[in-house]
Amino acid sequence: MEIHSSGNSVGSRYLTNSTITPKTYEAGKNASFTENKNTNVINDKQDQASSTVSISGRALMIAKLFGSGAKEPPVLPSVRTNGDYLGVSPQHFLTHEDRNLLADMYELAQEQGADLRYVSMLAGDLGSYRQHDNGSMMGNFNDGHQYDSEGRLTTVSFTDADATTAERIQNSDAISSTRIDKGFLSYILDPGHSIGRSSNFEFLEQMVSRFSTNGNNTTPLDPKFSTFAYNENKYIMHTADEVTLNIPRDTSSAEEDTSREALMADAKDLPQRLNLSLLEAFIGKNDEKPSERGFLTKLFDWLKPPANK
Numbered sequence: 592m593e594i595h596s597s598g599n600s601v602g603s604r605y606l607t608n609s610t611i612t613p614k615t616y617e618a619g620k621n622a623s624f625t626e627n628k629n630t631n632v633i634n635d636k637q638d639q640a641s642s643t644v645s646i647s648g649r650a651l652m653i654a655k656l657f658g659s660g661a662k663e664p665p666v667l668p669s670v671r672t673n674g675d676y677l678g679v680s681p682q683h684f685l686t687h688e689d690r691n692l693l694a695d696m697y698e699l700a701q702e703q704g705a706d707l708r709y710v711s712m713l714a715g716d717l718g719s720y721r722q723h724d725n726g727s728m729m730g731n732f733n734d735g736h737q738y739d740s741e742g743r744l745t746t747v748s749f750t751d752a753d754a755t756t757a758e759r760i761q762n763s764d765a766i767s768s769t770r771i772d773k774g775f776l777s778y779i780l781d782p783g784h785s786i787g788r789s790s791n792f793e794f795l796e797q798m799v800s801r802f803s804t805n806g807n808n809t810t811p812l813d814p815k816f817s818t819f820a821y822n823e824n825k826y827i828m829h830t831a832d833e834v835t836l837n838i839p840r841d842t843s844s845a846e847e848d849t850s851r852e853a854l855m856a857d858a859k860d861l862p863q864r865l866n867l868s869l870l871e872a873f874i875g876k877n878d879e880k881p882s883e884r885g886f887l888t889k890l891f892d893w894l895k896p897p898a899n900k
Contacts, residue, residue: 648698652690655697655711656682663690669724681718689717692770696798703812705794706819712789713798717775726778733783742836747826749782756792760799765806769799786826 653663667683670676676684685693696710720726730736737745749757757780760766766776776799778784794816800806 648694648696648701649690651697651701651707652694652714655707656685656693656714667722669728670722671724671728676722679722681715681722683718684721685714685718686721688770689714689721689772692802693717695802699801700812700816704814705812705816708819709791709794709816712791713795716779716788716790717772720772720775720778725774726784729784731781731783732786738836738838739830740838742834742838744831744835746829747782747786748829749785749826750824753792753822753825754782756796760792760796763796763799763806765800765803767803768805769803771795771799771802782826788825791822 649663653661657664664683666686667673667676667679669684693710693714696713697707699705700707700710723729733746735744739745748754760776761780766773769776779788779790779795793813797812797816800810801808801812
């Protein structure tokens with residue numbers, strides 16, 4: 592069996608070394624950045640200016656998913672309803688509820704010093720789920736129809752670490768009341784659907800708990816999320832020993848190679864055959880011992896213009 596990785600991240604680090612003061616904005620409204628300058632007197636003689644950057648979780652969400660300075664775009668329907676959206680980035684399909692939740696996640700992550708890419712990668716997976724009609728347009732790798740080139744059935748499973756985390760999420764009290772879409776959780780926690788995911792399951796577990804009425808919304812995020820680490824081992828590929836699918840072998844390529852070789856051999860002989868045909872035309876095919884004079888005479892006769900009539 593082989594261990595593989597898949598997936599990609601959305602966005603990059605936007606704000607660093609800033610003091611964050613959260614603000615609340617209505618969904619779809621423009622979020623903005625403000626700067627407040629305060630003057631502090633030190634030892635009654637020295638003034639020191641300090642700056643505090645105020646930014647909402649929604650502003651972080653827009654900047655990370657749609658670009659710095661961008662306005663929040665409208666929600667797009669799934670590609671099932673409009674095939675023109677196939678090439679559009681997944682985040683454009685996030686619902687208003689998704690965006691509200693992700694804004695809160697960005698705000699929480701920023702407050703606690705977590706790398707925002709963990710939220711962005713979760714947003715990418717959720718957006719892809721929405722893009723493909725809540726996952727209904729995506730096949731399951733473990734549906735029994737995936738074979739290798741030899742005709743052996745292939746399936747995938749999570750690594751032991753991810754399998755353990757996925758089981759904890761599914762069996763937790765928090766999952767029943769979490770704000771994260773239940774259908775999405777069922778989809779992403781299925782190895783057959785999750786083969787192309789980007790999300791970190793341990794971070795997802797903490798988000799499920801933090802944004803649930805039955806979860807733990809007071810425990811700080813794990814400090815390890817302050818540094819981004821891409822999980823390269825996300826699934827294990829299994830290949831059956833027995834060949835169960837008869838794959839017809841294409842012999843046309845071998846026939847094409849033989850034909851090509853014959854054609855090349857003919858091409859090499861072509862100049863010699865042309866010369867022979869010309870000689871036969873000029874000196875006669877049945878001339879066993881043509882003389883040089885006879886050949887030149889016939890060639891001259893062939894080249895000279897016809898007599899005027």
